[in-house]
Amino acid sequence: MSDLPRAQDLGLIGCHVCRMVCRDIGAPDAACPRCGSPLHKRKSASYTRTWALLIAAFMFYLPANILPIMRTVSLGDVDDNTILSGIIELWVKGSPDLAVIVFTASIVVPMLKFIALGLLLISSQRHSQWAQRQRSKLYRLVEFIGYWSMLDVFVVALLTALVQFGFFSQVAPLPGVVFFGLTVVITMLASMTFDPRLIWDGRDFDD
Amino acid sequence: MTMPSQGIKPAIAPPTLWICEHCDTVYRRRKLARGEVARCQRCDAILARHHSLTVRGMLALTITAMIAFVQANIWPIVTLGLNGQMISTTLWGCLVMMWREQAQVVAVIAALTLFFFPIIKMGALFWVLAYARNGRRAPGFRWVMVMLYRVGPWTMSEVFVLGALVAIVKAHMYFEVQPNPGIFAYGVLMLIITAFSSIDIRRLWDLTEERMA
Numbered sequence: 001m002s003d004l005p006r007a008q009d010l011g012l013i014g015c016h017v018c019r020m021v022c023r024d025i026g027a028p029d030a031a032c033p034r035c036g037s038p039l040h041k042r043k044s045a046s047y048t049r050t051w052a053l054l055i056a057a058f059m060f061y062l063p064a065n066i067l068p069i070m071r072t073v074s075l076g077d078v079d080d081n082t083i084l085s086g087i088i089e090l091w092v093k094g095s096p097d098l099a100v101i102v103f104t105a106s107i108v109v110p111m112l113k114f115i116a117l118g119l120l121l122i123s124s125q126r127h128s129q130w131a132q133r134q135r136s137k138l139y140r141l142v143e144f145i146g147y148w149s150m151l152d153v154f155v156v157a158l159l160t161a162l163v164q165f166g167f168f169s170q171v172a173p174l175p176g177v178v179f180f181g182l183t184v185v186i187t188m189l190a191s192m193t194f195d196p197r198l199i200w201d202g203r204d205f206d207d
Numbered sequence: 208m209t210m211p212s213q214g215i216k217p218a219i220a221p222p223t224l225w226i227c228e229h230c231d232t233v234y235r236r237r238k239l240a241r242g243e244v245a246r247c248q249r250c251d252a253i254l255a256r257h258h259s260l261t262v263r264g265m266l267a268l269t270i271t272a273m274i275a276f277v278q279a280n281i282w283p284i285v286t287l288g289l290n291g292q293m294i295s296t297t298l299w300g301c302l303v304m305m306w307r308e309q310a311q312v313v314a315v316i317a318a319l320t321l322f323f324f325p326i327i328k329m330g331a332l333f334w335v336l337a338y339a340r341n342g343r344r345a346p347g348f349r350w351v352m353v354m355l356y357r358v359g360p361w362t363m364s365e366v367f368v369l370g371a372l373v374a375i376v377k378a379h380m381y382f383e384v385q386p387n388p389g390i391f392a393y394g395v396l397m398l399i400i401t402a403f404s405s406i407d408i409r410r411l412w413d414l415t416e417e418r419m420a
Contacts, residue, residue, distance in 0.1 A: 004249050006231045014226030017356045018412045021224045093380050136250035154370030161296040161304040162287045173310040181313045196229045
């Protein structure tokens with residue numbers, strides 16, 4: 001596989017915004033001649049930024065799961081739901097299949113993002129050659145599924161707008177949902193700042 | 208900083224290389240057969256797809272999406288009933304409620320990802336495609352294309368559709384639920400988004416010609 005030439009070795013840079021192939025002139029402020037976007041061999045400070053965003057996201061993720069995301073009031077009965085208790089309720093009273101979807105979107109996907117990005121960061125920083133192809137695929141999976149976690153946030157928004165029957169029944173959002181929404185946004189930013197080309201960069205890479 | 212094997216500033220440079228965005232491997236471009244997908248040998252990422260949809264086709268899809276989006280936003284999505292009292296809502300109803308109920312951050316995130324970014328995306332697509340039909344670059348093409356690339360990952364209408372479905376099932380445990388036209392319009396929008404997901408709009412850079420002023 002080492003016979004496949006890489007742009008870095010040929011002195012080329014591919015513009016991410018328009019896919020133009022440009023010659024690397026080595027200037028730090030080089031811009032793509034076609035679309036004017038800055039050209040970098042690799043996303044700048046990818047490791048530092050991704051780590052920072054990932055840690056920030058995790059700090060929001062804890063209250064997102066511990067704090068309740070939604071309050072249901074019916075006939076004076078107050079019931080606060082966390083993400084997990086909402087899923088359990090859906091499993092028990094509603095439809096188990098939908099509970100699986102929500103469980104995947106709200107619990108599995110964020111956890112997978114933390115584990116996967118952490119794994120990608122550590123292995124790439126150690127210039128590991130282990131399972132590079134699979135790690136590339138893992139990165140693309142994280143990028144693809146990332147935004148589906150917003151599902152629960154939209155569910156709370158819809159129920160809040162719909163269930164407004166005064167004394168009989170009422171739904172209101174609680175702080176957990178804000179933390180959760182921010183977690184999703186920050187993890188999306190984290191996966192965007194990670195540069196998957198780092199997976200393939202060996203020890204001799206000079207960036 | 209010119210294309211490899213190219214002279215100075217060609218009006219329309221025949222792009223000769225692909226660089227895999229996920230691992231930096233360089234390939235010589237080739238014509239793809241119908242339905243063919245070129246994949247990177249090193250990391251298996253998609254390099255390019257055969258474009259079965261023409262620029263006109265994409266324009267038609269964009270216009271359809273715009274119509275569906277307007278319908279999805281003006282009609283209520285669902286109606287709940289309890290003791291004869293009926294409540295229905297639209298997307299903006301949700302946003303306003305979230306704002307009032309101390310979840311302003313969520314209201315802003317949802318307004319951007321479900322309303323403003325989709326509108327910007329569809330408007331920008333319409334603009335560049337309408338000109339690209341004749342192989343031309345729209346005024347501000349460069350700027351609009353860069354913006355499309357940046358906004359791209361931040362539209363979440365399809366997630367909202369699934370969210371509406373979950374909300375309906377949850378509400379169904381306690382209330383009467385009636386689907387309204389909005390949810391169907393959202394369904395159509397979701398189909399169009401799925402159809403569009405395999406299209407790399409960046410190919411317009413190669414398909415259109417820069418006008419020499």
